[in-house]
Structures are given as C-alpha cells and as structure tokens.
Amino acid sequence: MTKTERGSHEPTLAGADKNELENIEIELLLxxxxxxxxxxxxNYSLPSLRRRIWHRVHGENLSSISALQEKVLHDRNCFERLIYSLSIPVTEMFRDPGMFRAxxxxxxxxxxxxxxxxxxxxGCSTGEEVYSMAILLKEEGLYDKARIYATDINNRSLQQAKEGVYELSKMQQYSQNYLEAGGKRAFPEYYTAKYNSVIFQPALRQNIIFAEHNLATDTSFNEFNVIFCRNVMIYFNDELREHVHSLFFESLSRFGLLVLxxxxxxxxxxxxxxxxxxxRAEKIYRKIK
Known part of the structure; x- marks a missing residue:
C-alpha cells in the first residue's frame, strides 16, 4: 500500500470530536x-475562557492550547500574560452614572x-471605579472616615490602579460621566495632566488599600459596609456565582450594601x-438578615 493510499484511510476528527478535544485541552490547562x-x-464561563485562551495562543505564536499549556507551566512570564488575557479589564470612571447618582x-x-x-x-481592575468612589466620598464629606479595599486577581491591573495614571484622551468621557453622576466640582481638579496621561491626586489614594484577591479561592478578610462587584460575575458559571454571593453575604455587615x-x-x-x-434599577441591595 502506498503512502497516499494509507493516508486516505486515516481517521479524521469530526467537528464534535474537535470541540471535545478542545474542551479537554482547556480543562488540562486550567x-x-x-x-x-x-x-x-x-468555574469561569467556558465561551469567554475559550475566546481569551485562543487570543493568548495566537499572541504567543503557538498553534494549540496544549502548546500554550506547556509554555505556561514552564514560563512564569507566559503565565502572567495569560492571567492578563483571562481578566481583560473593561472599566471607566463613573461607569453607569445613574448608579453613582443613586x-x-x-x-x-x-x-x-x-x-x-x-x-x-x-474585581477592581485598573482602579477607575475605585477612584470614582473616592471622589464621591470626598465630595460627601465621608472620605476621612472610610477605608476602601480594592482587590483583583490581575496584578498588572492592580499596579496601574496603585499608580492612578490613565490616558488623557479618556478624560472627556470621564468628565461627562462625572457630571451625569452628580459631580459637584470641575473634574480636572482631581488630576494633573502630563503629556498624554493624567495622574490622580495622591490624596485620593490615602485611604485605599490595593491587594490581590481571588474570588474563586480566597476567603473573606473583613466585614464591610459596602461591597461593589460590578460586571465581574458575568464571566462565572452558576456554581462560582453562588460561591461568590456566599462570600459577599459573609463579608457584609447587617444592613450593609451590595452593588452589582x-x-x-x-x-x-x-x-x-x-x-x-x-x-432595584441600579442593582443596589441592602442586607436585612
């Protein structure tokens, strides 16, 4: 039998088999x-994971998820890049102004x-929501008696949050959000522009603690009057969402507020x-039991 004849009889993976193989690769990687x-x-949402994992596969110039697994397990820098891909930050200052107004x-x-x-x-990402809350508390005269804990799984995002440096090009949109959220001053008073970036006032960081925290594996670390977790659990499956809700319930004081x-x-x-x-409209809930 010739090589061509042998090849014509070799089994090929059907579409369903390829999907199953890909699921196995993802499971082994995770x-x-x-x-x-x-x-x-x-326990993250599989469609979102698959999309972001393949983004990293291509970013590493690899051809398969299995190849990414091998590189991730032997190269800490590759792992850090994957973590960033799996937790791509999507946020802005005073995002959803109606919530801040409420x-x-x-x-x-x-x-x-x-x-x-x-x-x-x-899940504070790069910190825009954290600085938004710090500004709100300043304007309401509550900042001096507040402590804000800003946590995320992504150390790269946390580092940017700690620095408080953002793109100047975004400030026009952020200023509009701020005004719609009920802002009481001129928004540029809170930052200094330099070249193509801005840095927010160091005084806004005075009562903020930035730290790594994994909602999937880490436990409660304090009792809180308010917990913000917005647009994070949409990437979780039902089991992980239930786990995180229990974590928040344990972490909230009685009559504490949960904002989703x-x-x-x-x-x-x-x-x-x-x-x-x-x-109800802005997803602000008060714990009563």
Missing part, C-alpha cells in the same frame, strides 16, 4: 494553572450614620431573601 500557581479559573441619593445618607466605613471593590452590575442580579441565589432592593 487544572495545571490551579495546581502550579493557585489560580482557579475552572448611591449619592440613597446610600450616602445611610453611611453618614456609620462611625467608620469599610468599602470593598471586588447592570446584567447581574441577587435573584435565584440562596441568599436572595436576605436582601431588599435599595435601588
């Missing part, structure tokens, strides 16, 4: 990351009664009956 580095992405109107009066305020921004993203909800979780809506 298990390897969890065992070697301690990061657990195994927070000023409905949450701030409740916080005035607290002797000390602890706020957790879970526009596409997220407290409904259909085991703790849904333990909250009441402070502002």
């Amino acid at each position: 298990c390897g990351i969890h065992r070697l580095y301690g990061y657990d992405f195994r 927070f000023r109107r409905k949450a701030v009066p409740l916080l005035r009664n607290c002797p000390f305020i602890r706020i957790w921004h879970a 993203g526009a596409k997220e909800s407290i409904h259909f979780t085991r703790h849904s009956d333990s909250y009441e809506p402070l502002d």
